[in-house]
Amino acid sequence: MDFNLGEQEKMLQAAARRFATDLVGPRAAEIDASGQFPFDLAEEMGAQGYRGLPYPVKYGGTGAGYAGYVLALEQICQASMTVGAIMAINTVPEEAVFRFGNEEQKRAFLRPLAKGELLGGIAFTEAETGSDPGLITTIARKSADGYVVTGQKQFVALAPAAKLVLVFARREGEGLNAFIVDTSSSGFIVREPCETMGLRGLGTSVVYLDDVYVPGQNLVGEEGQGFDILLEIMSIARLGVAAEAVAVSQAALELSVDYARERKARGRPIAKLPTIQWHLAEMASRIEASRWMVYRAAFLRDQGLSIRYESSLAKLFASQSAVEVTRMAMQVHGSYGAMKTMPVERLYRDAKMTEIYVGISELQRNIIASYLV
Numbered sequence: 001m002d003f004n005l006g007e008q009e010k011m012l013q014a015a016a017r018r019f020a021t022d023l024v025g026p027r028a029a030e031i032d033a034s035g036q037f038p039f040d041l042a043e044e045m046g047a048q049g050y051r052g053l054p055y056p057v058k059y060g061g062t063g064a065g066y067a068g069y070v071l072a073l074e075q076i077c078q079a080s081m082t083v084g085a086i087m088a089i090n091t092v093p094e095e096a097v098f099r100f101g102n103e104e105q106k107r108a109f110l111r112p113l114a115k116g117e118l119l120g121g122i123a124f125t126e127a128e129t130g131s132d133p134g135l136i137t138t139i140a141r142k143s144a145d146g147y148v149v150t151g152q153k154q155f156v157a158l159a160p161a162a163k164l165v166l167v168f169a170r171r172e173g174e175g176l177n178a179f180i181v182d183t184s185s186s187g188f189i190v191r192e193p194c195e196t197m198g199l200r201g202l203g204t205s206v207v208y209l210d211d212v213y214v215p216g217q218n219l220v221g222e223e224g225q226g227f228d229i230l231l232e233i234m235s236i237a238r239l240g241v242a243a244e245a246v247a248v249s250q251a252a253l254e255l256s257v258d259y260a261r262e263r264k265a266r267g268r269p270i271a272k273l274p275t276i277q278w279h280l281a282e283m284a285s286r287i288e289a290s291r292w293m294v295y296r297a298a299f300l301r302d303q304g305l306s307i308r309y310e311s312s313l314a315k316l317f318a319s320q321s322a323v324e325v326t327r328m329a330m331q332v333h334g335s336y337g338a339m340k341t342m343p344v345e346r347l348y349r350d351a352k353m354t355e356i357y358v359g360i361s362e363l364q365r366n367i368i369a370s371y372l373v
């Protein structure tokens, strides 16, 4: 057993912290307030190699593995969960092509995604369901040399910026397929972004697929393999959200410690009060447990192992902890914590999103229980 970070991992973590502190942090409040997608920061993350961290250099990645990925993601999300989530969501279509794509698809799609030349999204949620892929109604009809995809997808993050979206659709009466869809295709329509409570500025939008032609070579894996692909890549999506939850919690703790040292009650810093110390200690212990769950899942993935179980454990625990930790941070800050001018209020809203998106907590419990029994 070894709980130490290697030299390369420490360097990557420090570089990501600098990037987050210098470029991301100063923009976090504005992105949240405006709800505008930060195109420039998404591009800069690509230029600095943050959009292909887990993947080999020969596929345009940085070769830092999943451990390197969560270390960097944590730093960026600590400054702005929205900006980090851009990097995490882009990793999901990358993972699909890396695990299930052929060499041609890796060259055509994974390489530009990982090099930061293209941004990719994922579209499985529909108006009727985000939890049960069996209910997906988007249809893919076979055409001469490809497919024609028709349907409506809900809550597609990065939609205004994505050049490729991994779309899940079924042939009538048959299993699910996963397609790489070029967002400039005729009939691919992005509606205006949804007004979300947290994760604002992520470009989360409704997307219409109005008879969109998809070339046959954009089918990822085999026909009917979409369900397996979705299950597998969601473990990487969950790993990302769990890291986001750790980051938002860490940010809340640091703000709370600083505030508690400065704020006075009856002439003494509130940090001296046992009740405040109780909150801080609770926060720290939950963060530490969540963090090691995330690191361990990433480590296992770097060993080539499936992390469907471990990523569900990490997402469930880290997201619930993030909601609790940010709630305690609000309490430490008193009324000032509820002010729009204080970052802790944004962290509280962002934390709640981690319990919902990329699979509700109820679904994580179902997955975990299915492994247990």
Ligand SMILES: Cc1cc2nc3c(=O)[nH]c(=O)nc-3n(C[C@H](O)[C@H](O)[C@H](O)COP(=O)(O)OP(=O)(O)OC[C@H]3O[C@@H](n4cnc5c(N)ncnc54)[C@H](O)[C@@H]3O)c2cc1C
Pocket (backbone or CB within 6 Å): 089, 121, 122, 123, 124, 125, 128, 129, 130, 131, 132, 154, 155, 156, 157, 158, 196, 198, 199, 202, 204, 353, 356, 357, 358, 359, 360, 362, 363, 366
């Ligand atoms: C900011 C944001 C970004 C998103 N990005 C994307 C994206 O990029 N691509 C994408 O495809 N989707 C995306 N989503 C959608 C998101 O992943 C789904 O909304 C989420 O998985 C929940 O699905 P739902 O809203 O349909 O909830 P439902 O499935 O309708 O669930 C509602 C509630 O019913 C209960 N429930 C449902 N099913 C079960 C069950 N099996 N067992 C027990 N209880 C259950 C739970 O209490 C649950 O909270 C995003 C959402 C948000 C908010």
